[in-house]
Amino acid sequence: MFAVEVRDHIMIAHSLPGEVFGPAQGLHGATFVVDLAFFREELDPDNIVVDIGLATDALKAILKPLNYANLDEYAPVKGKGPTTTEFLARYIFQEMAAKVKSGGLGSHAGGLTKLRVTLNESHVARAWCEGPLA
Amino acid sequence: MFAVEVRDHIMIAHSLPGEVFGPAQGLHGATFVVDLAFFREELDPDNIVVDIGLATDALKAILKPLNYANLDEYAPVKGKGPTTTEFLARYIFQEMAAKVKSGGLGSHAGGLTKLRVTLNESHVARAWCEGPLA
Amino acid sequence: MFAVEVRDHIMIAHSLPGEVFGPAQGLHGATFVVDLAFFREELDPDNIVVDIGLATDALKAILKPLNYANLDEYAPVKGKGPTTTEFLARYIFQEMAAKVKSGGLGSHAGGLTKLRVTLNESHVARAWCEGPLA
Amino acid sequence: MFAVEVRDHIMIAHSLPGEVFGPAQGLHGATFVVDLAFFREELDPDNIVVDIGLATDALKAILKPLNYANLDEYAPVKGKGPTTTEFLARYIFQEMAAKVKSGGLGSHAGGLTKLRVTLNESHVARAWCEGPLA
Amino acid sequence: MFAVEVRDHIMIAHSLPGEVFGPAQGLHGATFVVDLAFFREELDPDNIVVDIGLATDALKAILKPLNYANLDEYAPVKGKGPTTTEFLARYIFQEMAAKVKSGGLGSHAGGLTKLRVTLNESHVARAWCEGPLA
Amino acid sequence: MFAVEVRDHIMIAHSLPGEVFGPAQGLHGATFVVDLAFFREELDPDNIVVDIGLATDALKAILKPLNYANLDEYAPVKGKGPTTTEFLARYIFQEMAAKVKSGGLGSHAGGLTKLRVTLNESHVARAWCEGPLA
Secondary structure: OEEEEEEEEEEEEEOOOOHHHHHHHOOEEEEEEEEEEEEEOOOOOOOOOOOHHHHHHHHHHHHOOOOOOEHHHOHHHOOOOOOOHHHHHHHHHHHHHHHHHOOOOOOOHHHEEEEEEEEEEEOOEEEEEEEEOO | OEEEEEEEEEEEEEOOOOHHHHHHHOOEEEEEEEEEEEEEOOOOOOOOOOOHHHHHHHHHHHHOOOOOOEHHHOHHHOOOOOOOHHHHHHHHHHHHHHHHHOOOOOOOHHHEEEEEEEEEEEOOEEEEEEEEOO | OEEEEEEEEEEEEEOOOOHHHHHHHOOEEEEEEEEEEEEEOOOOOOOOOOOHHHHHHHHHHHHOOOOOOEHHHOHHHOOOOOOOHHHHHHHHHHHHHHHHHOOOOOOOHHHEEEEEEEEEEEOOEEEEEEEEOO | OEEEEEEEEEEEEEOOOOHHHHHHHOOEEEEEEEEEEEEEOOOOOOOOOOOHHHHHHHHHHHHOOOOOOEHHHOHHHOOOOOOOHHHHHHHHHHHHHHHHHOOOOOOOHHHEEEEEEEEEEEOOEEEEEEEEOO | OEEEEEEEEEEEEEOOOOHHHHHHHOOEEEEEEEEEEEEEOOOOOOOOOOOHHHHHHHHHHHHOOOOOOEHHHOHHHOOOOOOOHHHHHHHHHHHHHHHHHOOOOOOOHHHEEEEEEEEEEEOOEEEEEEEEOO | OEEEEEEEEEEEEEOOOOHHHHHHHOOEEEEEEEEEEEEEOOOOOOOOOOOHHHHHHHHHHHHOOOOOOEHHHOHHHOOOOOOOHHHHHHHHHHHHHHHHHOOOOOOOHHHEEEEEEEEEEEOOEEEEEEEEOO
């Protein structure tokens, strides 16, 4: 199995309603350093997992509307529960899975089998969402 | 699949009996930067893998008696073979698995399926223990 | 010259008024991983720069009201211009300098000559404030 | 499951023929920081995954002919397609798998089940190859 | 004193003529992760050291012709001695100093007093060039 | 001003007598990831600060007797006060300064003006010693 992982980041505000979140119930924010890994079983004819230029651009395009946003007011995630690190990892996973499906990652991207999205929120905490591509 | 990982550290002394350990047979020590990852298949009703506050506190509680210890004299690990990085990763895994089972990680922690404990011992070496929760 | 540096972090929301800030004019947020370095010319009688336990606690105490805060509504920084990374580095510098002066860093802290506060805001950007202790 | 991972690096030149590589078609280079992980189901009688001294030496021996090389002229990889990060991860995987098989990793290395080779090419990109030992 | 530091990277090929370079005399390559720090004594009216958007763009513009280049054939550095990490740090320093002088870093950049350019070449080595702005 | 910095590490046991050390008074240990920076005003005729091969070997030679040692029993540091991180940074500084003076860093090392030794003891703490070469 092979993987390629690229990195970018977003800086967002949000509040996390729910007793479990303690002081994070109030409006605060985070830098999420995002690692997106693409997996496939065998390399494509160019000896790559994915076109890393397209992968980097696709991640940047997905993150652009999230960057510098107040997620409490960001329509695509509103009303879907707390915008936790885990939730955002899943949201970015779904956005990238859609891009792969629609051909945005190049002609050989059909061979991709899995994605993993990791959000590093500090030097002591991170979360990730990993799953197969349908 | 989802995961949340938290980080803490310990600073210990120990000796590693056995020819395979070469110069590490003598009394020396290590800083282990410990990453503990909790896994589950679906997010809980709060859109989280685990209560990160409880997870951080549980890890700190497990590490406390190990921190600043001479493992050659630490009863819970004495006589169980060399206290290698791998051995300590398994020990911390077992301690955390017990905490999850006994309810210490919150009411939704029953949905946790797996743990991974990584001990970073330097900028060039680390070890981990990963396994299902019974 | 000697230095000891300790690390902690905060997760805040803020907006940055001023054309120069572009998309960061809107409400967004950041994780700041904070490194605080203490300097002195010669080591104290215990061969240390500063009591690292007191230093760690002092940094945590300074960061506590900032953590999980919306800086747009945080009284101590309101009306003093944009709460940029640089501004916050200076604010934390001033808070720690006051703690050193008031004796909160231990009986030998009079020998401290300088502080440096670094705020890491992502994997590609950071800012710091460095200066002598009066 | 247990793993031990060791780190080393190489500094190489190469060109990547193929339209997909854009500006990387020309002769350029890279530092690859290489992480090699060894996996096994249960620890060996010394409570280890692998003799870390042998593992470190084996990785260094595999990397030595690659280090400071122009891969366009390096016989073992010539004519096998572009020497991408993924390709090199697989090449190092195969070299280490052969070393394990031939007994170079010690008398208990028969219990190793899997290898993973990660090549970090910058602060924003990496690739890995992971697979079972035959 | 205040500083802001931004990060980018280049991937280059070169050879280093001179006995002192040992195996690096042959054609090889490197990833240089470049940190560029801007210094000033007091913050500008926007509470910043420099417009971080302009700083990031300026660094990218300076690095662009170096990225994916064979430095042995790159006219601006040819014939000036070995293109060591130190040499490249100085070259990037000079390019950025010229940009600051010509107004490319914004209207308040006249207050900048110093630059530092760090090139990280692996997980175990880096070099930097630091100096005042004329 | 120019600098080159190389990295290595040691794993030691020690105890730190003195009330200020709290739980670190008992026998424990640490991994110290050591960064040694060499400074000079102008590059030498080979466009370098120091022969990085000699620098790396010199650091390794200095660290060798410390690695895997119990510092409580290590003659060169015994009776000189607590073997704190700061103390060890100074000790390594002095050892390297002597090597520079005795010609161990090559024929151009006379141009070196300063050294800095940083000991990273965990992901949240480090100390350094910096000073001129006599």
